[in-house]
Amino acid sequence: MSPIPNLEGYGVFVDDIDFNHLTRDQWMSLGKLQMEQLVMIIRRTGININRFHQVMKMWGKCRQNYAAKEETDTEVAKEYARIGGHAATGHIVRVAEENGLFGSGDLLWHSNESGDIAFTPGVALLGDHGMTKSATGFMVTSPYYYSLSESMRSELDEMVLVHNFQEGKINANDENNVVYKNMCPEPDTEIPLVIQSPAGIKGLHFPYNTTTRIKDYPIEESVRLLEEIKFKLTQYYYDYWWENDDDLLIFDNSIVQHRRLGDTTDRLCYRYQFDYSYLQYKVTGKPYMPYFQEPYISRYKEKMGEISKVFPVFGYPPP
Numbered sequence: 001m002s003p004i005p006n007l008e009g010y011g012v013f014v015d016d017i018d019f020n021h022l023t024r025d026q027w028m029s030l031g032k033l034q035m036e037q038l039v040m041i042i043r044r045t046g047i048n049i050n051r052f053h054q055v056m057k058m059w060g061k062c063r064q065n066y067a068a069k070e071e072t073d074t075e076v077a078k079e080y081a082r083i084g085g086h087a088a089t090g091h092i093v094r095v096a097e098e099n100g101l102f103g104s105g106d107l108l109w110h111s112n113e114s115g116d117i118a119f120t121p122g123v124a125l126l127g128d129h130g131m132t133k134s135a136t137g138f139m140v141t142s143p144y145y146y147s148l149s150e151s152m153r154s155e156l157d158e159m160v161l162v163h164n165f166q167e168g169k170i171n172a173n174d175e176n177n178v179v180y181k182n183m184c185p186e187p188d189t190e191i192p193l194v195i196q197s198p199a200g201i202k203g204l205h206f207p208y209n210t211t212t213r214i215k216d217y218p219i220e221e222s223v224r225l226l227e228e229i230k231f232k233l234t235q236y237y238y239d240y241w242w243e244n245d246d247d248l249l250i251f252d253n254s255i256v257q258h259r260r261l262g263d264t265t266d267r268l269c270y271r272y273q274f275d276y277s278y279l280q281y282k283v284t285g286k287p288y289m290p291y292f293q294e295p296y297i298s299r300y301k302e303k304m305g306e307i308s309k310v311f312p313v314f315g316y317p318p319p
C-alpha cells in the first residue's frame with residue numbers, strides 16, 4: 001500500500017492483491033480501510049464483472065436512489081435499462097459512449113446524486129477495456145476544512161447549500177434523463193455544507209454540479225465565498241491515469257468529488273454505487289447519518305426509510 005499524492009492521507013494505492021485467494025476477513029479489512037481513507041485504487045485486480053459484483057456486495061448493496069421511486073417515469077426506466085441497470089445485474093451500470101451512462105469526453109468535478117439529501121455514499125468503478133487513455137480524478141475536502149481556524153469552521157458548520165439540477169454541469173456533450181433524475185430530483189434542495197462520511201470523517205458536501213448558492217446569504221457574498229472555497233480546494237486533487245484495464249477504483253461520494261479526463265473512445269467500465277451496510281456497524285457502531293443538525297437529520301431518516309423499502313440499508317427505517 002502507498003499513499004495517493006496530494007490527497008493528504010485520504011487516498012491509498014493497493015497493489016498485488018490476489019483476488020483468487022482473498023479471504024472474507026481480508027476483504028472486509030480493506031473495506032474498513034477504504035472507508036477511513038476515502039479513496040482506494042486497487043491496481044491489476046484480474047477480476048471480471050461477476051467477481052466485482054460478488055466482492056462489492058460484501059461491503060454493501062448496490063443502490064440507485066431514483067430506481068427506488070414508486071412511480072418511475074417510462075423514459076427514465078428505458079434509459080436505465082439501456083445502460084444495463086436492473087435488478088438482474090444487481091444495478092451495476094455501464095459507463096461507456098455506447099449504451100452507457102454519461103456519453104463521451106470529459107466529466108467535470110461532481111458527485112453522484114449530489115443534490116439528493118439521501119445521496120448514496122460509495123462508488124466503485126471496475127475497468128473493462130479501453131481505460132488507459134483516460135483518467136479518473138478525485139478531490140478531497142477534509143484537509144481544507146481542518147486547515148481552517150476553529151471560528152471559520154464553526155461558520156462553515158452553519159452553512160446550508162441550495163442545490164438544483166444544472167444542464168451541462170457534468171458533461172456538456174451529453175446529458176440524459178438518468179443523470180437528471182439522479183443528481184437533484186427536487187428543485188432547491190437544501191443540504192448542509194459540512195457533513196460526515198460513513199466513517200465519521202468531516203468534510204464538505206460541495207458538489208460543483210448541483211450547488212447553486214448558500215442559503216440565506218446575499219448572492220454576491222455567496223458567489224464570492226463559494227469561489228474562494230473552490231480555489232482552496234484545487235490543492236487537494238489527484239488525477240489517476242488508468243494504468244491497467246482491470247484496475248478497481250473505490251471512492252467516497254459524500255465529501256469527495258470525482259471527474260473524468262481523456263479519451264473515452266471504446267472505453268468501458270462498470271459502476272457499482274453502494275452504501276456500506278455490512279461495514280457500517282464495524283466502523284462506527286451505528287447507522288450512517290451524514291448530518292449534525294435538524295431538520296436535515298429528520299429529512300434524511302424519512303427519505304432513507306422510503307429508499308430502504310427497495311434497497312435495504314443498515315439502520316433504516318429506524319426501529
Ligand SMILES: [Fe+2]
Pocket residue numbers: 110111112258
Ligand atoms: Fe460520477
